[in-house]
Amino acid sequence: MTKKKVAIISVITVGVALTASYRVWLPLERPTSIQTDPVVVAEGKDIYSVQCAGCHGTALQGQPNWRQRKPDGKLPAPPQDASGHTWHHSDGDLFRIVKEGVQAFAGQDYKTDMPAFSEELKDDQIEAVIAYIKSTWPVKQRKFQEQVTASGQNQPND
Ligand code: HEC
Numbered sequence: 001m002t003k004k005k006v007a008i009i010s011v012i013t014v015g016v017a018l019t020a021s022y023r024v025w026l027p028l029e030r031p032t033s034i035q036t037d038p039v040v041v042a043e044g045k046d047i048y049s050v051q052c053a054g055c056h057g058t059a060l061q062g063q064p065n066w067r068q069r070k071p072d073g074k075l076p077a078p079p080q081d082a083s084g085h086t087w088h089h090s091d092g093d094l095f096r097i098v099k100e101g102v103q104a105f106a107g108q109d110y111k112t113d114m115p116a117f118s119e120e121l122k123d124d125q126i127e128a129v130i131a132y133i134k135s136t137w138p139v140k141q142r143k144f145q146e147q148v149t150a151s152g153q154n155q156p157n158d
Contacts (some may be wrong), residue, residue, distance in 0.1 A: 033149055034091045034127050044132030047125055056080050073086045074111050080133045087141040091147040098126045
């Protein structure tokens, strides 16, 4: 093999390795902040009605008695509006919950009906649906959630 070929192959190998590792930590590191741009919010609203409303409610109201576990031990879908606690989570955590599902977030032993959307939704669609949910919150919840996002802290028990 010529030196040039070796050099090209090394560049490709390093490139592939970097891309692979980038993908592995991507869900943990991104996004640091999700903007509620009106165009993105409108896209997110459509995605929400198709993918999320069946469980979380067309008006983001959640399922009845959502704080009480069902006989199967799983929680009903909580509201996504200000009456729930979605706004206690940082943008990064919300992104991860939607992409990887609650189980990946809470541990393999945790039984939940919240699916992972990594197959159905692209990253920017996940960001859009979160942007839509955020856009429905009153100022108080938005400010609180902004601070949680900025602090990089999770609220683990909420
Ligand atoms: C099959 C029903 C179902 C669908 C569809 C569903 N969810 Fe959920 N979701 C749940 C349940 C149940 C929980 C509560 C999980 C738990 O704690 O066990 C949950 C929890 C969540 C949470 C965490 C909320 C919190 O306050 O901790 C977020 C965020 C969320 N869902 C977003 C979404 C989004 C966005 C979609 C659509 C892309 C979606 N969900 C679709 C059932 C569903």
